[in-house]
Amino acid sequence: MARDARTDPVVVCLDADVVIAGLFSRAGASHAILVLGEMGLLRIAIPEAAVVEVTRNLERKLPDAVPAFEAFLK
Numbered sequence: 789m790a791r792d793a794r795t796d797p798v799v800v801c802l803d804a805d806v807v808i809a810g811l812f813s814r815a816g817a818s819h820a821i822l823v824l825g826e827m828g829l830l831r832i833a834i835p836e837a838a839v840v841e842v843t844r845n846l847e848r849k850l851p852d853a854v855p856a857f858e859a860f861l862k
Contacts, residue, residue, distance in 0.1 A: 797831040804841035807834060811853075811860065834861070 800821060802810075810818035825832035839861065846853050 797829055799831045799833055800825070801833045801835065802838065803835075804838045804845070807838060807842050808845065811857065 802821065806818045806821065809816065810820075810822040813819055821830065822832070824830040842857060843854065846857055
């Protein structure tokens with residue numbers, strides 16, 4: 789199915805580094821991408837492998853942030 793450039797948001801596939809950087813810093817392009825996704829201007833796709841990597845890193849380094857990440861995914 790073709791995307792209607794006037795109405796459909798662009799799909800952006802994010803890796804674990806962009807997700808972590810965007811969630812923990814309010815400055816920079818990674819956070820801007822997440823904000824644009826939240827606004828519906830971008831459609832964010834996060835592969836399962838990236839979700840696993842983010843979860844693993846958070847559990848090891850910032851375990852208190854895991855619930856916030858899980859809420860973000862919903």
